Amino acid sequence: xxxxxxxxxxxxxxxxxxxxxxxxxxxxxxxxxxxxxxxxxxxxxxxxxxxxxxxxxxxxxxxxxxxxxxxxxxxxxxxxxxxxxxxxxxxxxxxxxxxxxxxxxxxxxxxxxxxxxxxxxxxxxxxxxxxxxxxxxxxxxxxxxxxxxxxxxxxxxxxxxxxxxxxxxxxxxxxxxxxxxxxxxxxxxxxxxxxxxxxxxxxxxxxxxxxxxxxxxxxxxxxxxxxxxxxxxxxxxxxxxxxxxxxxxxxxxxxxxxxxxxxxxxxxxxxxxxxxxxxxxxxxxxxxxxxxxxxxxxxxxxxxxxxxxxxxxxxxxxxxxxxxxxxxxxxxxxxxxxxxxxxxxxxxxxxxxxxxxxxxxxxxxxxxxxxxxxxxxxxxxxxxxxxxxxxxxxxxxxxxxxxxxxxxxxxx
Ligand SMILES: *Cc1c(COP(=O)(O)O)cnc(C)c1O
Numbered sequence: 001x002x003x004x005x006x007x008x009x010x011x012x013x014x015x016x017x018x019x020x021x022x023x024x025x026x027x028x029x030x031x032x033x034x035x036x037x038x039x040x041x042x043x044x045x046x047x048x049x050x051x052x053x054x055x056x057x058x059x060x061x062x063x064x065x066x067x068x069x070x071x072x073x074x075x076x077x078x079x080x081x082x083x084x085x086x087x088x089x090x091x092x093x094x095x096x097x098x099x100x101x102x103x104x105x106x107x108x109x110x111x112x113x114x115x116x117x118x119x120x121x122x123x124x125x126x127x128x129x130x131x132x133x134x135x136x137x138x139x140x141x142x143x144x145x146x147x148x149x150x151x152x153x154x155x156x157x158x159x160x161x162x163x164x165x166x167x168x169x170x171x172x173x174x175x176x177x178x179x180x181x182x183x184x185x186x187x188x189x190x191x192x193x194x195x196x197x198x199x200x201x202x203x204x205x206x207x208x209x210x211x212x213x214x215x216x217x218x219x220x221x222x223x224x225x226x227x228x229x230x231x232x233x234x235x236x237x238x239x240x241x242x243x244x245x246x247x248x249x250x251x252x253x254x255x256x257x258x259x260x261x262x263x264x265x266x267x268x269x270x271x272x273x274x275x276x277x278x279x280x281x282x283x284x285x286x287x288x289x290x291x292x293x294x295x296x297x298x299x300x301x302x303x304x305x306x307x308x309x310x311x312x313x314x315x316x317x318x319x320x321x322x323x324x325x326x327x328x329x330x331x332x333x334x335x336x337x338x339x340x341x342x343x344x345x346x347x348x349x350x351x352x353x354x355x356x357x358x359x360x361x362x363x364x365x366x367x368x369x370x371x372x373x374x375x376x377x378x379x380x381x382x383x384x385x386x387x388x389x390x391x392x393x394x395x396x397x398x399x400x401x402x403x404x405x406x407x408x409x410x411x412x
Contacts, residue, residue: 003186003325004281007071011281014067015274026271027059056259060267064274068216072198073191075221076250078258079214079270083182083201084110085263086215090178090197091147093256094234097123099146105131105161106154106384109371111180115149128382131159134169141173146233151180152188153327155357156367156391157384158306160315160327167194174228182358183328186284191220196228197249202273205329205358208283212272214265219249283360283396288326290399295331297403303410307331329358329395335388341366344390347409350402357393362402364392
């Protein structure tokens with residue numbers, strides 16, 4: 001069975017219940033009553049498994065977390081208020097002042113400024129590398145390096161990393177690898193390739209229709225024998241490993257990030273996200289097919305298209321080998337100048353102009369004047385943001401309708 005089919009069965013079966021309410025129940029309460037003081041003590045101690053307070057965990061969100069953990073082959077997950085919340089949770093639970101991050105490849109704008117502008121104010125330094133700069137990456141790792149971070153497909157530069165190779169560099173150095181896999185395991189499963197933590201913006205293709213902001217971090221189990229998390233580099237984990245064993249990364253993330261920063265998921269958003277998960281494989285299968293069809297057709301008509309399915313793309317071989325189920329919903333079009341990009345965006349009737357991606361509808365946006373407007377020339381060059389760059393997120397419409405509309409939008 002292919003990946004789409006496997007996940008189709010898994011998601012509809014785990015989101016629905018065989019008894020009582022079929023659709024997940026929304027537990028909207030912010031706080032939970034304990035009944036008696038002994039139970040309260042047990043809940044705070046961790047020996048009684050009941051909700052403590054919705055910032056620390058919610059029954060509806062817990063259901064989403066168990067489905068996301070199973071989806072990735074992780075031991076547990078923590079859902080968050082947004083994708084940035086998931087990246088913040090995963091990173092802040094491991095970092096201290098003086099630490100370093102190695103960031104590889106093209107990067108979502110918010111993540112880039114979080115590393116470069118926000119974490120730097122707290123004494124955390126990030127070094128950025130091209131996706132294939134393996135020697136420079138290995139060379140840059142030192143005693144202060146706590147995290148290697150990579151996106152499974154660069155947004156919006158469309159570069160594809162060799163996750164397995166990067167994971168082996170991380171393992172050799174004993175450093176944690178975090179993968180932003182917002183394109184979902186329909187395309188790649190980072191934990192099975194050697195990553196330690198996977199983060200998602202569920203706002204995108206997982207919810208799929210702009211109905212819920214959300215994120216999730218999925219953690220691998222800590223092994224009984226040797227494990228990089230048991231090394232002095234991550235000495236602060238020792239007490240969690242003593243208490244929770246294989247699960248240690250979950251209480252660490254909850255106590256070091258969720259409790260203190262409060263990027264907690266809303267139960268209503270968790271509900272919407274689960275409804276999205278049910279149909280994710282169906283939507284994704286159609287969209288990745290459409291992306292290839294549209295990229296090829298527009299390329300043939302003389303558009304400057306960036307998508308790894310095109311033979312002229314730098315990572316086409318990797319796309320063929322490692323991304324057999326596509327690489328998400330994005331492609332980019334370079335119109336050379338801002339004026340020509342604006343003319344296209346003013347004329348397209350199909351594309352909705354918004355900063356979101358992974359929607360049922362086709363979306364488009366000029367990058368330099370919006371998400372990357374505050375970035376300097378050097379940063380833009382590194383992230384692949386050219387003057388005429390338009391990011392397109394392909395939706396569920398008929399692909400030929402999209403092609404026709406885009407061609408018409410380029411006519412004078
Ligand atoms: C959108 C996005 C994020 C941030 O997610 P939000 O839900 O908007 O906070 C992070 N990474 C990638 C790859 C994204 O596309």
